[in-house]
Amino acid sequence: MVPYTGYGSTAWVRVLCRVLLSRPVDPDERSKRRRRRGEQGIRGWRSFTSVPVGDVAVTIEVGGQRIEVLADRGGVVDTKVPVSLEPGWHRVTLTAEGSEPVEAPIWIVGPDVDFGIISDVDDTVMVTALPRPFVAFWNTFVLDEHARIPTPGMAVLFERLVRSHPGSPVIYLSTGAWNVAPTLTRFLSRNLYPAGPLLLTDWGPTHDRWFRSGREHKEDNLRRLAEEFPDMRWLLIGDDGQHDEELYERFATDHPGRVTAIAIRRLSKGEAVLAGGRTKGEQHAAGVPWVSASDGSAIADQLADVGVL
Secondary structure, eight states: OEEEEEEEOSSEEEEEEEOEEOOOOOHHHHHHHHHHTTTOOOBGGGGGOSEEOOSOEEEEEETTEEEEEEOOTTSEEEEEEEOOOOSEEEEEEEEETTSOOEEEEEEEOOTTOOEEEEEOOBTTTEEOOTTSHHHHHIIIIISBGGGOEEOTTHHHHHHHHHHHSTTOOEEEEEEEEGGGHHHHHHHHHHTTOOOOOEEEEOOSOOSSOSSOOHHHHHHHHHHHHHHHOTTOEEEEEEETTSSHHHHHHHHHHHSTTOEEEEEEEOOOHHHHHHTTOOOOOOOOOTTSOEEEESSHHHHHHHHHHTTOO
16 A cells, blocks of 8 residues: 545545555565665656556545545546544555555644645656656666756745744645655655655556546646635646646646645756756746746746735
8 A cells, every 4th residue: 555645624624545465574674675776766767667446445544533435447546525623734544455554744734824835746856857758767766866956945834934934834736746756755755845745646548548638637636626625825836848737827826726836847958958958938927927947946026026925
């Protein structure tokens, strides 16, 4: 069982996890492997070697509630559990037949919190140049996780944001596959980004295309977050190498009054080439502060100018 960080309001929690078939590893054996690697980290391809188990019952225990749900054919559980919890961090226990119970963190958003952060991951909080197929393959399957590069100044920006807006959720919305969730979680923690739910996508084809639509994944999750938190105003953070500008502009237009500001990290010339170019649109949603810079420090200065920091 691989848990993914969940989130929720004081009346419900959204639980995300995946059931995987893997060989049990003795703690002593794991320690020996870590020493042999010299603490160098885990190659990305190892994240894709586990086999998902679909259509299996999963028991969820949280806040004194216990429910059973069925994982989908990809082994993914994505469900909302009615429960009453105080704002802040809590734990959920997940169990599948024949497995040991595992725990995952859940962030409960307080009823008085009206500011939240939604951030892209690739080329926003870490430098990956993901859209180019070869570079994406290298970063996902080959690159040591400790070699992933944090974007300069972004961790400090995020820390300042959560300090300025206590209790605000930080949600990482990425087109990356669920398989790399543990790697991303370790990367965010190691580079001092605030903890928060990861909203990732499945790897591989759908019924009508060879590769899943990352753009559609982001649109669907932005729409869902708007519905789940109707009183929340969001700071949207992304980069100009994919579709973030267009997606965020459309979200702000479709949900007037729900976006506090949009912050776009500008890629360097080299990063833009690897990413397949920059977005060309210069039209920004009316009435929404729009800031753009190449690093987190400059973005923080601009957000301070518009009153977000």
